[in-house]
Amino acid sequence: MPELPEVETVRRSLLPVVLAKPISSVDIFTERIVQNRPADEFRDLLVGRSFVDLTRRGKYLLFALEGGWELVAHLRMTGRLIYYSSPSIPLAKHTSAVFRFGAEGELRFEDVRKFGTLDLVPAGDYRSVKGLYTLGVEPLSEAFTLDRFQELVHGRKTKIKSLLLDQTKIAGLGNIYADESLFMAGIHPERSAESLTAEELERLHTAIREVLQLAIEHQGTTFRDYRTGFGREGSFQNQLQIYGKKGEECPRCGVSLQYRKVAGRTSHFCPHCQREQP
DNA sequence: ATCGGTGTTGGAAT
């Protein structure tokens, strides 16, 4: 569910309300959520410390703590990180963890499917967080140049959509934004990566950055579970061009939009604007 | 009411 724009929106919304507040207590309701150490050790290490910064890498949220620790959170499919100013608000049914800041409110991790994860690591030491350790280039950073993208694609026979979803190549794209980027660039999701022309690569490179930036401006896409750090819905679902629009008309040419499984994922495309054979 | 599908990822199998 939450892809780069959603995670970035959560980061921006939480930033002003979770820093510099000592953690008074931590409740773990779903022990499994804590990955790399026992839950009681996790609690003991957190209590008394404050978050001093909140950054993002791909779909990971990185809470820097006093004393050289870092809390790494991943929302997976249905996770939410929401700040509540009052502890008297009843816990949501699927609350996995609560970080309390005394009288200064609390941060709750809610997660219907319980796939979300928390890791507490020495600051910057991501060796125990496998997906984070091997994460690819940040698509909105200056490091994601056209040259870098060409290197990633060079000689790769895999389908371009599979490559876009591969977090060790580019960090943060998920199913929605992969489909939207490919539509914006006019490229069929099943084209082999190495078959893309220089012009197509340039269009796709630009499309990825534009789609992600636009989605952040709209606070992400809420289909069902995703919420910002304040518990609000995003609005980019109203701006989507093709994701979830099987059978509707292509916004560019009017042809009926199709979908099929590509790389195991539901994939939407326009059979006219995105040709299988270039 | 049962069943297939859901925005992610890692590990096993190929």
Place this chain on the structure above:
DNA sequence: GATTCCAACACCGA
């Protein structure tokens, strides 16, 4: 190594 498939879990809609 590259790629594909499936499980982890709960819910929703057909």
